Amino acid sequence: MSRTLILAGESNLAAGIGNSTTVGSATVVRVLNDSGSTVVVHLQDSSFSGIGSFTMLDGKQEFIEKKGSDLLYVTGANVKVAKVGFTA
Numbered sequence: 001m002s003r004t005l006i007l008a009g010e011s012n013l014a015a016g017i018g019n020s021t022t023v024g025s026a027t028v029v030r031v032l033n034d035s036g037s038t039v040v041v042h043l044q045d046s047s048f049s050g051i052g053s054f055t056m057l058d059g060k061q062e063f064i065e066k067k068g069s070d071l072l073y074v075t076g077a078n079v080k081v082a083k084v085g086f087t088a
Contacts, residue, residue: 002087002088003087003088004084004085004086004087005084005086005087006082006084007024007083007084008023008024008026008082008083009082010030010032010080010081010082011080011081011082012078012079012080013072013073013074013078013079013080013081014078015039015073015075015077016074016075017042017073017075019073019074020044020048020071020072020073021071021072021073021081022068022069022070022071022072023072023081023082023083025068025083026066026083027065027066027068027085028063028064028065028083028084028085028086029063029064029066029081029082029083029084030061030062030081030082031056031061031062031063031064031079031081032060032079032080032081033056033057033058033059033060033079034058034059034079034080035058035077035078036058036077037058037076037077038055038056038057038058038076039055039056039074039075039079040053040054040055040074040075040076041053041054041055041056041062041064041072041074041079042074042075043064043066043070043071044070045067045069045071046067046069046070046071048071063084063086
């Protein structure tokens with residue numbers, strides 16, 4: 001069973017590409033959608049080229065592994081993000 005290692009405080013990520021963030025250069029990010037609606041989570045590299053995206057339903061959480069320089073942003077509504085890691 002893995003456990004979540006908290007590495008920084010949780011913050012709100014406002015919707016829109018203009019709010020792209022590395023989440024403190026995180027390599028693992030916990031994303032919580034408590035917005036009341038479905039959102040799309042986008043990942044792009046440091047050159048702002050799209051890597052991929054996925055739809056996230058309200059009330060769900062996901063852990064995203066990424067490079068420290070990769071950026072996240074969401075469309076549709078605000079979500080909560082936190083820099084985390086995993087322990088054994």
